[in-house]
Amino acid sequence: MLILTDKPVRVRFAPSPTGYLHIGSARTTLLTWLFARHSNGKFILRIEDTDQKRFVQDALDKLMQDIRWLGLEWDEGPDVGGPYGPYIQSERLELYQKWAHWLVEQGKAYKCFATEEELARAREISQKTRGGRIAGYERIYRFISDEERAKLEKERGSYVIRFAMPLEGETVAHDRIRGDVVFKNEELSDMVLLKSDGFPTYHLAVVIDDHFMQISHVTRTEEWLPSLALHHNLYEAFGWDEPEWVHMPVVLNPNGKGKMSKRNPPMVDGKIVPVMVNDYREAGYLPEALINFLTNVGYSFGDDQEIFNVQDTITRFDIDRVSPASAAFNFQKLVWTNGVYIRELTDEDLADRLVPFLQKAYGNVDRAKLVKIAPHIRERVNPLSEAVALLKFMFNFEPCPNDKLIQKNMDAAGTRNVLHLSYERLATLTDFSHEVQATVMEPLVEQLGLKKAQVYGTLRMATTAQQVSPPLFETMEVLGKDESLARIQAAEAQLNGA
């Protein structure tokens, strides 16, 4: 692909601080960040808080926390500063106001005094008389005389500033991954640039900030494509060099119907698929797995490799390989990817990552024990929060009732017998390793003429009270001889009492 700009790469992620980070935003942020890192450019975080009505306390902190958790560090931003600050739009109001009025002076924008009612009426008339077309209905104050304008300003006081779009011809903007995008000017509206409260709209703020922050490439999702004509014309009106446009595909629901949305959470296998990055962290998805997975939503390296680390991803990333087509969120593949990463963790690392989940559920946890059990649960905890249920027997053991103790095709007497004989054999061991346990237990199974599932199932229920647990002998080894035998004995006693 031909290089359209030789300016140093400076790209930004510009969220509106309304809550946690959306998984779709995370994907867009990731691709933007990869582009910056690959190009040795700058990745900038800018906060677009120009809607006072949507202000959410704490949202900024949550947002930054989520982005950092993913490992997408920014070079310039609200907390780290930088040469083009401030990086919060509400702190840049004067700039927007100055340039909005400059456009008015140049005759490229105008003050609009329309009330909501006037606008509604104009829209209605436009719809009726123009074959359903509503573009342009808002131009009621575009062509009035200077005298009228002065009069209205005196009478009404408040106004918005609208951009005067070209009325005929075409607007053509070039997108890096879509090529030329053509708009018929007669279809376009005069959008509001400066609201009556003096705050800019997104359209004005984004163009001014991107210009003054020297943004080289505007990366955002497809949702913004319809306003590309406006932004393109704004650059022209200001007489500024246009950045390169890069409109990325959106992330759709797992079923491909509609954007991922937390308001209508997608379902897979009857379960809700998390939409916010924060939910993935709390469920126990590894950030590196999320990054790996997200890289392949709407992007691919072109080979058959599925697992790659961040460093390789940065090195090999090529923005021209971003697909123009929207992509469904393949939740099952994310789960699989997460499993791959979990299995690659060392015992220590896995234990460390497990601690917060177990601590939350059971209070203080013994890390040394976790390290010991780690190899036996590695392929059984995906996401990590599943460890809470799987390891309950270690941290909050509650003996199981007799009916659970008694296995398929067995009765109380048989079960008691299994427990008793197992106890006797295991009690003789000085080495309680799982290998040695097997050497005494396998012959017992044969001697009893029972199935392994029956004998081991009985012991599993006795020692863990769980239908599902790590492998039995390994589990008893970690539990220790004393504790294991005590539980077996207690189970037998419980059965005797019945």
Add this chain to the structure above:
RNA sequence: GCCCCCAUCGUCUAGUGGACUAGGACGCGGCCCUUUCAAGGCCAAAACAGGGGUUCGAAUCCCCUUGGGGGCACCA
């Protein structure tokens, strides 16, 4: 409704006019392994939306249709 974007297995995708009897991965199905649950191994099913062109030759280029997505605010 109008405007914009998009179109290969169920899903993510490879593919940039001949190497395509279309490759990989997830998922699904089967078999194996197995003390539960996983993990793992092997095998299989599964797609170029349709129609016109262009070309010696089209999954690849063009047009139309259809389908999907996005947008139509003093929200971003």
